[in-house]
Amino acid sequence: MIEWPLIFLGGFLGASHCVGMCGAFAVSIGIGATSVRANLRRQALYTLGRTVTYAFGGAAAGVAGMRLQQLSLAAMNPQAMLAIAAGTLLVGQGLHSAGLIPWLRRRHVAAGYCPAQGLFASFLTAPGAWNAFFAGLLTGFLPCGLVYAYLVLAAGTSSLWQGAAIMGLFGAGTAPLMILTGIGTALLSLRMRSRLLRLAACCVVVTGLITIGRGVSWARPANATTAPACPFCSENAD
């Protein structure tokens, strides 16, 4: 599929968006480490944990998509619907990251008590290596628009392993930048980071547009038996 590399790239560059929220966690994971190698190990485990959770989410999303397809609720085939929804979400997320949708900016709700903070903090700050893994596991559950968009994409595949693979690829794509952030080298200046963020946003928007196109080309009434092949690739839609 033309999308696999794009998904990885989306994750890679979208990670600069991740650095904003989860970068602090990566840094605190690194605090407990004694040497750069130990830190590297912790960061790798942390990212592995995140990726495992994403893959799990993708698998669940894939199964959900499959169920949706079996139920045939919608007017058009669910795969196409999900692809369009995913694409729209991705475009929206990309534009939002680029700062082009000011009125959609949610006000940051201050206070609000998070019941999981005790659990999360315990794992984050504990020195054992495996605790970094568990912290990553929990981080994967954090609400994030980018993740949701890719989850919808995973649901569109209507397949357990493909859904898991998409999310796993996305997680792997975020790995390099997050690991670098955690190690503590301030590789990117703020200006560089914002440029990268904008590039990432564009990448995300492009992925979204392609996905919408794919969905549109698949769209058929639910009772149709076959769908034409996607012009970009040779795989059949269903």
Added chain:
Amino acid sequence: MKSGQIDCDFCGLPIPGFSRTQPAEAEGGAPEPQFCCFGCRFASAVTQERGDTGAIRWTLMRLGLSIFLSMNVMAFSMALWTGDVYGQVQTGTLQTPLFGLFRYLCLLFSFPVVVLLGGPLMDSAWQALRRGMLSTDLLLVTGTAAAFVLSAVSVFRDEGPIYFEVACVILVMVTLGRWFEAAGRLRAGAALDELQRLLPKYVRVIRGGGDVQVPAAEVARGDLVRVLPGERFPADGRLVEGRVAVDQQILTGESQPVSRAPGDEVYAGTLNLDGAVVVETTSDPGTGSLDRLIAAVREARESKGFYQDLANRISAWVFPAVTLIALATLAWHWRAAGFDQGLKAALAVVLVACPCALGLATPLAAWTALGVAAQHHVLFRSGQALERLAGIRAVRFDKTGTLTTGDGRVVACMIDDELGLAAGRRVLSLATTLTAGSLHPYSRAIHKYSSFLMAAGWKAEGTNEPAGSAGPDGRSVFCQNSAPTRYHSESCTEIRQRAGRGLVGQCSTTGESIFLGSRALMEEAQLSVPPALHPAIAAGEIGGSPVVCLGWNSRMRAVFLLDETLRHSTKKSIADCRRIGIDVAVLTGDHCGRARKLAAELNVPVLAELLPEQKLAAIRETQKTIGPVAMVGDGINDAPALAASDVGVALGCGADVSRDAAQVCLLSDDPERLVWAVQFARATVRIMRRNLIWAFSYNCAGVALAASGRLNPALAALLMVVSGVLVVRSSLSLHRAPGDFSRSHCDKRTASPQVISEARLPAVQT
């Protein structure tokens, strides 16, 4: 701590329905720690393990591992459900062995989860059972174990459905959910913990000529303690050495510092601003002013208001009802669709019906509210007080000491000179002794005035202005003699207070009854008004000043005209009360002239010349016509009226909260906090009601859905956690109190010099 009520070792909140039996002694003789719920037990284990080394040990690792394994089990289960192992690619010969493999993998991965998380749950259920309580933990453990065992049997027999993911998800969700609730309960006490943390743990005690650091709990009464600038006083005490400015905001809400000199009292928890001082402690360890405040709030937590009572009553029959419904569901679905369906449906019923949210809904909000209110200088003595204050429709203020500051002063004193020079001196000395022990603001003002004049050796000159022609404003008629001589003071004994009227005493030399008080008292004692004093009384009535009369032997002898200042926030408080829809009026025993002036100034109805019985009647009247009434007074002189109202609110209890019996105590002297307290109480009751309705309706709807067999138990477990978390979050939102201007309200005060020790001298005419 009340007898029979013990607190959870982790969150510090009372354990419901647990009467004190002898706790089982562990090895070493230390009493076993008691927890209110499984979550607290778990959280306590985590915290203890983390304590010294900072490392997470086994307990948390268990949870993390279980989450990871559960995710895998769920993934395998999903693969089994959908038959989608390799898409549509592999079919036929490879499918069945692959399926079998996945089933064994599910068993393998879920076994550790059941062991790791099921163990503590079973432990908790067993502990509850030993206490004689049947808990839902027991039901859950049974159901989960049954699910696991049956699924394992299916795997070994190579046929039959499996539902390992149900067991795993239930265990993970229950542990997480209960822990979140425990964390929420701990946070409910956060406000009190913050207050507690203010008190220093180590104290500098002067022993043997040097300073010794001693734990605060070991400082005895009478010890000399050195407190440096920036530190808080560890206990109540008397200043022995050094002068200091003290910030008493923690107790009174007033940000303006007060000055303390040797001999003055200082309170535990207040802040030493600028001087290194030595204090002799006057309170036992743990019983200083701040400790008493914290203890009062803890005590308040144990009381149950209406909503808590309701929730408890509902929770009481939840367990038997849930068991019955679960068994019925099991039986029904067993007959209809097989044992496994029946078990799943029954499990779903138990999970969804779990009354954790219901049991937590009201108390958590109440406990949070009590602590937050204490931080904002409002002390509710019970959850009931909170609920009642939320429901009031009218408020009645007492005037003296409540709407006015407690330091009035005498502006003029007119003495009937018919009996000559001696009368003046006699008046002063009798007034001094009569008012010596009284706490009424008027008495204190008169005492200050007359004792000052006595001490200065002033006495009356015979050249008073002739009777009947005193100046229109009744200026003081004392002047200094050229050769001041001391006067032997007469004193009063057997001083009795006539509530709402004044003081009566017996003169030590002549045995006459001396009366000091309002016009009503004079009339009751049948003391006639001499013509010389008419102008003074008239001046008081017209000018709206409070008037206090002194007389004996069937004649009034002197009239004191007083001046009192309104508290600066009085007008605003009254306006605010109106703004939130509360009817306001003022009750006072003062004469009508004073009342008229006050009514004009504050734009509020003032009922005047009320005797205490009449104040009571006014409150009853208001209860009948308008609704629940709160009475605001200073707690000392208005006790009957405070008790008769629906909520009694006392002002100025900052330094000594144990003295008052009023249900609500405003720690500061200002009635301004009243409106905040009412709004906060209303918000709290709203949240309690909302939580209760939500928890109850969610439970009912959930049970209906689960009993019909349509609810997957894993989903039920997730819903249970979500519901619990929502209730916790809703309750803890009280930490963001409405109109949160707690610290800045003091800055609005215009700077007025604090009267520290000098008496204000009345103007003197020569």
